[in-house]
Structures are given as C-alpha cells and as structure tokens.
Amino acid sequence: MPTRIKAPGRTADPVLVIGSIAYDNIITPHATGENILGGSAAYASLAASYFAPPQLVGVVGHDFKKRDRQKLLRRGIDLSGLTTDESGKTFTWKGRYHENYNRRDTENLQLNVFEKFHPHLNAQHQVVPYVLLGNIRPSLQLAVLAQLSAPRFIVTDTIDIWIETQSEALKEVIRKTDLLIINDTEAGKLTGETNVPIAGKRLLELGCRAAIIKKGEHGALLFHPEGLFALPAYPVTELRDPTGAGDSFAGALLGYLAATGKTDFPTLRQAMIYGTVVASLTVEAFSTDRLTDTGCREIRRRRKELLRMIKV
C-alpha cells in the first residue's frame, strides 16, 4: 500500500485521470534527460496518489518499459485503463528550456500510438466521482464526459493548440467543468484579456464553476463565485526541470478533494496548497523521480512551510 495523506475518519474516493503517457527528451540550460517517463496522466496520477487511489486512462506503445509501469503501480495507480497498442511506439516529446526556465520550445513531437487514442471507460471508471481531464483534444474530453455516470467534480486542463484550433468543442467542455486549470498565457488566449484578474472573471463567464490561473514561479489565482484566492508558489531553490509541474498541481489538488470528499471554496484553497507543494517536488528533478520517491512527510513539511510564508 503506498503511503497517503488521509482526511480524518474517511476513506478517499478514487480519482480518474485521462491524459498522455509519454517518453520525454528534455534539454535544460544545465542538463538533459533522455527518454524519460512523462506525460500529463503520469504526472497527475502520481501526484494524486499521495491523497487518493488514481485510475489512469491512457495509451502506451510496444516500447513502454516494465520499469515505468512498476513506478505507477507502486504508487497504487490502477492501470486497468492503460491500453498497450502494440502497433506503435509511445508518444514522445522533445522540449528545450531556455535561460531561467521561463520559456520552452517543442523541438520534436511524435504522437505515435496517441494519435489513434480514443478513451474507453470500463464499468469501474464510469462511476468514479472525481475526474481530471488532462490536456487531450477537446472532442476526446467530451467523449470521456459522455461515459461518466456519476461525476461529482470535473477538473479540466488544456493547451494553446486546442484553444486555437478547437475553440468550440473546448468551450463545450468548459461549460461541463467544475474547475478549469490553465496558465496565464492560455487564459489570455482563451479570453482575449491579458490582465489576469479580468481574465479569471471571463473564464467563469464561459461557464465553468471555478477557474485557476497558474503563473509558474509566481503562484496561482483561484476564481470562484465566493471570491478570489491568491497563492504564491513554494520557493523552489533547486529547479531542474519544470515539465509536469502543472499536471502535478492538478493531480494533487484533485486527489485532496477526493480524500476529503469536499469541493467547497475553503477546501479548494487547501487543495491548492497541496497542489503547489507537490508541483514544487516535481520540478526539482527530471521526470517523475522526485514524485515517486518523496514521502508524505516531506509534503506535510513543505505545506507547513508554505502556510507560514503566507500568514500575515
């Protein structure tokens, strides 16, 4: 049994995570990581596993390593929804981070088996109440939503390309979303508004029940009908690879909701603290290395430190 941070007197509900599993090639100003486990669903489900039992829905190719499957299984992640498509290779992404890590370029992207991916939920997946729609094509996100029989809280992520090319389908997803989590650039593209506080209000007007705009090292803002919550980032002093920070944030956040069984404004604020802390671990190493070897103790310690930092 993997260690978990538990809500008092309650067994965590499961979390369904849909997204990519990838082999990444990462170049940073200081080092490179070759053919390392990545993808939104890998980061998010590992992050969620510190709070609730994740069920992963995704696809890998014939080259997916047993070692990487073991990494996920050891954290208690249910892989009954992870298809192996023997006809091709796992999705790969090559990205380069520039000085200060605040800009990255995609140097290569091979969809491989991900190109034909169509999420099919089995009976067990269909009834999961907490769902994270990773940044896949909006039409696939809609296909997942249509298969859910008892969704309680839907978290949606997306990226620039879908905002630019699939805006209508994406807006339909957003209307069915409880919490949209995107970064400031994406929020600007989606709303046409570069002022973050205004962009946040526009996101709620698109029909999601709440929205978080992430600002990387500058923290994140939660826009909610009951108010605004602004959270600074955990101060990372050993940045190695920012890949997966956003997915880890979303996964840990949703995991915490599933652990507590609550989704109100105060619980969302607490969940953001955990999301921020778990994201801070992810960026301190390549791939999911820090996510898989960190214990609950370090998560609790950083949470306390962050709470002390933001207390007036």
Next chain:
Amino acid sequence: MPTRIKAPGRTADPVLVIGSIAYDNIITPHATGENILGGSAAYASLAASYFAPPQLVGVVGHDFKKRDRQKLLRRGIDLSGLTTDESGKTFTWKGRYHENYNRRDTENLQLNVFEKFHPHLNAQHQVVPYVLLGNIRPSLQLAVLAQLSAPRFIVTDTIDIWIETQSEALKEVIRKTDLLIINDTEAGKLTGETNVPIAGKRLLELGCRAAIIKKGEHGALLFHPEGLFALPAYPVTELRDPTGAGDSFAGALLGYLAATGKTDFPTLRQAMIYGTVVASLTVEAFSTDRLTDTGCREIRRRRKELLRMIKV
C-alpha cells in the same frame, strides 16, 4: 489636517523621504500624460502621508508649479527640505510603457537642477527616526546617512544604474540599511542570481537587516532573519500608469512602521499589505492623482479585500 490611518493610542513618528521630484511625460498603450508630477519622493511622501507626517528632502526648479506644491502640502507633507533652485528646471523623465505594461523604456531624461542636488538636512530632519532613501546616487544616500543623529529604521531603494556604476558605494549603503526594497531584475543584477528565493538570501548576506523583492503584478517577497513572507499583489483591473508603484509601496510601508512605532517581522508583514494596497491606487491613474484623492476608507477597504484573498 490630512486624514490618516492611526495606530491605536499612539501618535505617528515622522518619516523622512529623500528622493526626486520630477515632471514626467508618460506614454502608455492607451494614453499619455504630459508634464505631470512624479519622482520617487513625491510618490513616497504622498503614500506615507496616509500613516505618518512626511518630511520631504529634494529639489525643484523655477518651473515647479504652485499647484503641485499645494498637492503635497494638502497631505501634510513638510516641505522645509524642498529646495527651489531658480537656476534651472525641475528634473524631467519621459518614459514609454509597452503592451501589457511589463516593459518600459526611458525616451528622455533631463536631470536639470537634480544634477547639482546635494541633500542637506536641517536640525528637524536630522532627528527623524524613520528614513526612506529614494533611488538617488549611493554617495548621496551615504551623505544623508551621515547627517542622521537618531535613525531607527532605514529603508533603501535603488535602480539598475547605481548597481552597474556605483556598486561599492551602494553596498556600503546596504550595510547600513534596515530594509532594502528592490525589484526582481535589480535583485538579479545585485546578486548575480536570477532565482528570487536565492537572490533574497544573498541580499541579506550583503548586510541589510531585511530585504523585499518586488515582482510587480506578481506581488512581493520579504526576506527576514525570522523567515520568508510572500504576498500577492492587489488585483488591479484598471491599470493606467505603473509609474510610482514601487515608491508608493515603500512610502506607505515606512509610514505604517512610523505610525505603529514597531519594526518587527509581524509588523513588517502588515506594512507590506498597506504598501501593496497604496501601490494599487497609484497605478490606477496618471501621476499622483489617485494618491491625492483617495481617502483612508478606500485603503482600509482594499486591505480587507487583500486579506480575504490571501487567507487559506
């Protein structure tokens, strides 16, 4: 008597503000402001005036308008240290803000009478306990420090040019500083460290007792021997002109310390809240317009709003 936010059962100590008084020409993507009152000492003393009686030390030329002098006097600012140099014109600065306001260029700068400015403190100024050294030449900041007979808390501001050209004198000022307030770019140049949490630690190693790194719309971080404090910015939705935001932040912060007579870590955190709120007013209008017509009620209202926003 100008309205003030008072500490219970205490009369505020005075605040000494040394810096520039300027006529600015500001071009933003949406409007322009011509020949408008600006300069670090104008913004900082107006901001401080909401908490404590400021004494301004600076110089203006023969063109300084009676109307602008009245603006300062109406907020209870002592101008016995404001010299009028009839031999020339007031310092002028022309700056252009680009899209999103996060970059600005200096298009013209005429030091005029400011070139020969040498701060001379009269007997009244010399005993003021709370002192703001605005971003003038470090050698002049040292000259001010040498004239003080009972300094209790020294706040220092500086800009890129002094970091690049007067690094040794600046470091001497910093060693005599209780609180250094600079932005993230300046902190990077001063410490050679672009990671803000690390740069903050390096600033303390330079010998100031505490340091604040400002990040504009992303808030500010206080580095203190007792810990770190991270504060998001007040969410400004009507940005008109960012000029003077940093000076207003520093002025209000120091004014609050002078009002309470305390300079410990918890009081500094409270003072940052007020600094952030007063800076949010400054940027909503050109020049000092919003600073001179806002009442204490609006400052108190925004403070409450900001406190609600950051509460976990």
